[in-house]
Amino acid sequence: MFSKIVFSTLFFFSAYGFAQNTQTANTVLMKGQPVHTYSRLPEVNKPAPRFILTDVNMNDQSLDAYKGRYIILNIFPSVDTGVCSASVHHFNEEAANLPNTVVLCISKDLPFAQKRFCGAEGIDRVVMLSDFRSDFGWNYGVEMIDSPMKGLLSRAVVVIDPSGKIIYEEQVPDISQEPNYEAAIRAVKQ
Numbered sequence: 681m682f683s684k685i686v687f688s689t690l691f692f693f694s695a696y697g698f699a700q701n702t703q704t705a706n707t708v709l710m711k712g713q714p715v716h717t718y719s720r721l722p723e724v725n726k727p728a729p730r731f732i733l734t735d736v737n738m739n740d741q742s743l744d745a746y747k748g749r750y751i752i753l754n755i756f757p758s759v760d761t762g763v764c765s766a767s768v769h770h771f772n773e774e775a776a777n778l779p780n781t782v783v784l785c786i787s788k789d790l791p792f793a794q795k796r797f798c799g800a801e802g803i804d805r806v807v808m809l810s811d812f813r814s815d816f817g818w819n820y821g822v823e824m825i826d827s828p829m830k831g832l833l834s835r836a837v838v839v840i841d842p843s844g845k846i847i848y849e850e851q852v853p854d855i856s857q858e859p860n861y862e863a864a865i866r867a868v869k870q
Contacts, residue, residue, distance in 0.1 A: 705825060708834050709854040717834045719821030721849045728840045729819040733786060733809035736795035741809055743844075750781040750868045753838040754806070754859070755822055757829060759789050759797040763858055767835070768803055770861055776805035778868050780842070784809050786816065788832050822851070835859060839867040 705716040722729055728751075732742045743751070754771050756764040764787065771783045783806040787794070794808040811833060817823030822834045835855040839848035848867035852859050 751840040755836040757832040
């Protein structure tokens with residue numbers, strides 16, 4: 681009897697929590713099919729939410745470590761897909777050459793996979809960071825909460841100015857498409 685009460689209570693609160701999350705969920709597409717993210721991206725002109733992510737050497741890296749520079753957050757599901765790989769390559773070639781700018785490529789991929797990818801692809805001008813043990817996806821509203829992609833990050837770009845304020849954000853409408861690189865780079869140059 682006690683276990684039934686505990687189970688019923690846990691089920692109620694789990695369902696209530698999921699219902700609350702879907703009320704603020706954002707809808708994106710995956711090849712035309714709706715997928716929901718936990719929430720929406722943080723707003724432009726607001727301070728960027730702080731985070732601690734894991735680099736390819738299993739060290740913690742915080743947002744504060746990059747303060748005083750423009751920061752481009754290139755957020756995506758996995759380096760093991762063509763579109764995600766293309767976005768890392770594009771930012772590695774173009775945006776990484778911007779003065780006083782760092783590009784952080786963020787996914788749920790394990791740091792080992794990110795390191796292997798960078799070595800194999802010659803990626804050396806962006807910083808690869810993993811959200812495999814943090815709450816970044818929830819804080820930035822990009823973690824997918826349904827579909828086969830549940831638990832991974834949706835495709836988005838956030839640009840943060842040297843003071844820590846968000847100056848540009850793009851939630852890519854369909855995660856099978858690349859972000860608007862030019863708009864993100866323009867935000868840094870303004």
